[in-house]
Amino acid sequence: MEPKLFTPQFNEHAEEFKKYLPVNINLRFETVASPLALCEETYLRPLLGKSLFNRMATYVDDNPTLAGEDPDGTLIDKARFALIRLAIWKDYDIIAANISDTGVSAEVDKENRLFRYQEENLKRTLKEEGFNYLDSILEFLEENSQDFPEFGESQYKLSNVQSLIRNTAQFQECYNIDNSRLVFLKMRDYIRDVELIELQHRIGHDFFNELLTADESDIKYGTILPAIRRYVVYSALAEGIGELHKLPTEKGLLFETTTMDGVQETPVYRAQIAETRARCAQRAEQYLATALHIIRNAPADYPDYVGFAGDSPEDGIIHRDNTNRKIFLA
Secondary structure, three states: OOOOOOOHHHOOOOHHHHHHOOOOOOOOHHHHHHHHHHHHHHHHHHHHOHHHHHHHHHHHHHOOOOOOOOHHHHHHHHHHHHHHHHHHHHOHHHHOEEEEOOEEEEOOOHHHOOOHHHHHHHHHHHHHHHHHHHHHHHHHHHHOHHHOHHHHHOHHHHHHOOOOOOOHHHHHHHOOOOOOHHHHHHHHHHHHHHHHHHHHHHHOHHHHHHHHOOOOOOHHHHOOHHHHHHHHHHHHHHHHHHHOOEEEEOOEEEEEEEEOOEEEEEEOOHHHHHHHHHHHHHHHHHHHHHHHHHHHHOHHHOHHHHHHHOOOOOOOOOOOOOOOOOOOOO
């Protein structure tokens, strides 16, 4: 299994690897060829789409030295930066092991091995830098979309046009996740559910579709979209906050945390999760109420919403004041 974006003839002494990960690397190409190919298939191809990935592979075959600074060469440089980190992270334990008929042992002498916390820190850094740099690749493609029309055919691009929260940066604008693509990826399913179920229940299918293609420079959209996006993000957090770092095990659900002694698992405390969920849900309602208040003060600008909601209350709940009134329950 050979990678498409790295070549063995330029990695006899890890020359290309050192360019993208400038540390003392002493890896044979054969050692990381398989994890590199796996990361291309698992992370990069689904992101870019088959057509664009094949275009990149063809470019590497025709221009193995990547001497030029054209858009294709820049894109491949960025992809390699992410791939070498993801590949070493993904196969870190296997790379560090010697597997033979007699068993498995460490390649490095005990006195030269890293401490456990150093290994965990290194793996975490490689993983976070690799995944986060995928967002840099996406940003580059968005800014140079005229040079990469194939990107418009990717599943990522096609699915993103159906969401108000399309990338890590938009999520970060609403809630601080340290620009972590890993956190954003974990939250995407919850964002989808909030938009398709809760938000459309409150503003209607037609108005939601209108917002997907809205020009935010238009003041009527620019004044409400930030608040609606925050509603989506905080609602998604209320639904999914318990899933961040949570691992299903035979002992139940555990939180994964990193300490100086390595990775530790601790029980999930329901009271803490419930408190955070309630706070996020409350904040979400406040943001949506802000947007709906603006809409109701200018109904002519938002006919699709008015046609759906009519005189419905902003929170979607009908409130009745039954003070001093008799109520008959059948």
